[in-house]
Amino acid sequence: MSLIEVRELGRTFTVRKKAGRLRRTSHDVEAVRDLSFSIDAGEMVGYIGPNGAGKSTTIKMLTGILVPSSGSISVAGLDPSRRRTELARRIGVVFGQRTTLWWDLPLRDSFDLLQKIYRTDPARHRENLDEFLELLDLHDLLDTPVRQLSLGQRMRGDIVAALLHDPEILYLDEPTIGLDVISKGRLREFLRALNERRGTTLLLTTHDLQDIEALCDRVIVIDHGTAVFDVSLAGLHQRGGSRRTLVVDLVDEAPPIAIDGAEVVRVEGPRQWLAFPTEASAAPIVAAVAAAYDVADLSLREPDIEDVIRTIYAGAGRMSP
Amino acid sequence: MWVRASMTYRVSFWMMTVAGFVIGALDFIGIWILFHTIDSMGGFSLREVAFLYGATGIGLAFADMFVGRIERLGQMIRMGDLDTMMVRPVPLLAQVCSNEFALRRLSRILLCTIVTGWASLYVEWTPMRLLVMAGMLTGGAAIFCSIFVMLACIQFLTADGVEFANAFTYGGNTITQYPLAIFPGEVVKALTFVLPLAFVNWYPALFILGRDDPFGMPQWFQFLSLVVGAAMLWLTTFVWRFGVRHYRSTGS
Numbered sequence: 001m002s003l004i005e006v007r008e009l010g011r012t013f014t015v016r017k018k019a020g021r022l023r024r025t026s027h028d029v030e031a032v033r034d035l036s037f038s039i040d041a042g043e044m045v046g047y048i049g050p051n052g053a054g055k056s057t058t059i060k061m062l063t064g065i066l067v068p069s070s071g072s073i074s075v076a077g078l079d080p081s082r083r084r085t086e087l088a089r090r091i092g093v094v095f096g097q098r099t100t101l102w103w104d105l106p107l108r109d110s111f112d113l114l115q116k117i118y119r120t121d122p123a124r125h126r127e128n129l130d131e132f133l134e135l136l137d138l139h140d141l142l143d144t145p146v147r148q149l150s151l152g153q154r155m156r157g158d159i160v161a162a163l164l165h166d167p168e169i170l171y172l173d174e175p176t177i178g179l180d181v182i183s184k185g186r187l188r189e190f191l192r193a194l195n196e197r198r199g200t201t202l203l204l205t206t207h208d209l210q211d212i213e214a215l216c217d218r219v220i221v222i223d224h225g226t227a228v229f230d231v232s233l234a235g236l237h238q239r240g241g242s243r244r245t246l247v248v249d250l251v252d253e254a255p256p257i258a259i260d261g262a263e264v265v266r267v268e269g270p271r272q273w274l275a276f277p278t279e280a281s282a283a284p285i286v287a288a289v290a291a292a293y294d295v296a297d298l299s300l301r302e303p304d305i306e307d308v309i310r311t312i313y314a315g316a317g318r319m320s321p
Numbered sequence: 322m323w324v325r326a327s328m329t330y331r332v333s334f335w336m337m338t339v340a341g342f343v344i345g346a347l348d349f350i351g352i353w354i355l356f357h358t359i360d361s362m363g364g365f366s367l368r369e370v371a372f373l374y375g376a377t378g379i380g381l382a383f384a385d386m387f388v389g390r391i392e393r394l395g396q397m398i399r400m401g402d403l404d405t406m407m408v409r410p411v412p413l414l415a416q417v418c419s420n421e422f423a424l425r426r427l428s429r430i431l432l433c434t435i436v437t438g439w440a441s442l443y444v445e446w447t448p449m450r451l452l453v454m455a456g457m458l459t460g461g462a463a464i465f466c467s468i469f470v471m472l473a474c475i476q477f478l479t480a481d482g483v484e485f486a487n488a489f490t491y492g493g494n495t496i497t498q499y500p501l502a503i504f505p506g507e508v509v510k511a512l513t514f515v516l517p518l519a520f521v522n523w524y525p526a527l528f529i530l531g532r533d534d535p536f537g538m539p540q541w542f543q544f545l546s547l548v549v550g551a552a553m554l555w556l557t558t559f560v561w562r563f564g565v566r567h568y569r570s571t572g573s
Binding site: 013060063064065066067081084085086088089091093095098100117118 | 400401404405407408409410411412413566567568569570
């Protein structure tokens with residue numbers, strides 16, 4: 001049995017609206033509907049979708065904060081909403097937009113408090129703390145009150161806080177939101193190491209597709225509350241119909257290059273762009289081009305994941321009413 | 322910077338404590354002045370009213386100290402703090418109530434203890450009466466705790482319910498400061514069977530003060546405070562669980 005099992009999950013919210021002076025109308029909004037997926041231990045899964053697609057609602061149901069309207073969830077063999085407190089020991093949660101740390105306390109005190117709340121073995125706690133502080137370079141900030149930390153520092157603090165009790169699963173809701181490039185990079189590196197060394201299962205929602213590309217072996221795309229795609233990263237490129245591009249610099253200007261398996265998408269003087277499917281090998285195409293033309297330079301571009309997602313969303317938009 | 326912040330906080334703490342004491346004292350002085358023009362209130366003397374006043378005050382103040390922070394539940398929901406608490410391995414209610422330990426009610430406990438202590442000087446104490454007194458204070462605090470928590474659960478459904486809740490807790494406190502004898506029988510019945518505030522002080526006090534029940538309710542009601550308190554707490558766990566299951570969180 002998988003670590004996380006979600007079956008035909010649904011959650012509706014009743015939204016009341018004022019209609020006229022006294023009358024109120026209410027209608028149901030399906031934030032999540034008929035959502036099914038399962039995640040095995042040790043996977044790193046990206047959970048993506050446009051705003052309001054139901055990402056946060058799903059995370060809240062997986063952690064037991066929200067009770068599902070229909071369907072079933074099992075996380076580490078537990079029903080999250082019924083055994084929330086018990087499950088809390090086995091999961092870590094990072095909300096990118098708010099902190100779980102105590103605003104007025106220095107990081108050190110926040111971490112100490114967490115040790116007491118989770119009743120983590122003190123030796124284990126210290127061991128973890130040392131390791132994480134080292135990896136995330138937080139040693140110098142231990143005595144700074146949380147409210148004085150920068151967003152990136154606070155986020156690192158939050159991640160340490162979520163991991164001190166050795167959770168099997170780490171949920172990250174927009175972990176890199178608002179961070180600069182360097183902080184993002186460091187965070188991704190840390191998460192990857194965490195998964196490799198400890199086998200922690202990661203589920204992250206993000207708008208930053210670089211996160212996905214850097215971290216996830218699998219992507220679940222959700223739109224209008226239901227899973228549109230559940231594929232490996234490579235599969236995502238395929239689904240999106242994305243293509244790799246070979247940029248060819250010819251010695252002289254020439255008419256568009258004509259070879260099998262690739263088509264010219266753009267010509268700019270002696271430079272031509274050739275697109276070909278992701279799963280095809282670049283070698284025969286390069287060879288064919290080099291054999292037929294005088295080539296000054298070649299470069300290969302991997303598909304842009306943003307384009308891929310955009311294609312998928314557009315497709316999903318057509319599918320749903 | 323830090324020192325200054327905590328100092329301001331300390332000063333404001335003392336100011337709050339003193340202000341709370343003065344306001345509470347004025348409250349009681351009001352009753353005291355009233356007794357200059359009347360001899361009894363519904364057949365009860367100043368000392369007896371003081372006993373009722375003190376008993377309900379202690380109950381409310383203890384309840385407020387333990388679970389009073391729950392009135393900020395709505396704010397915790399809006400700020401998303403509740404989500405954070407829900408993913409920690411400690412019962413949610415305990416976290417909500419200990420979010421900020423409220424010592425602000427200390428002054429009120431002190432004041433009410435003084436008032437009750439003074440009134441107690443005139444009570445003919447027997448072991449049974451002392452026992453009923455202990456049951457009254459514990460049960461009273463339990464009843465107020467339950468009302469605080471149950472009414473706070475409304476905030477799971479609609480964001481604003483604080484004022485509504487205060488009407489019952491602080492309002493209930495005000496009603497029970499006076500001998501229920503001055504109210505119509507229907508009010509007393511409501512305070513017995515619907516919102517059992519009469520068990521906070523009225524029934525046990527009748528026993529302790531050796532008074533007959535002006536409404537002719539069964540005498541064993543006077544020993545029920547602790548039982549009613551326990552029953553209310555039990556009911557509260559269901560209401561709380563219902564509330565948590567209907568929590569909608571905030572969009573983030």
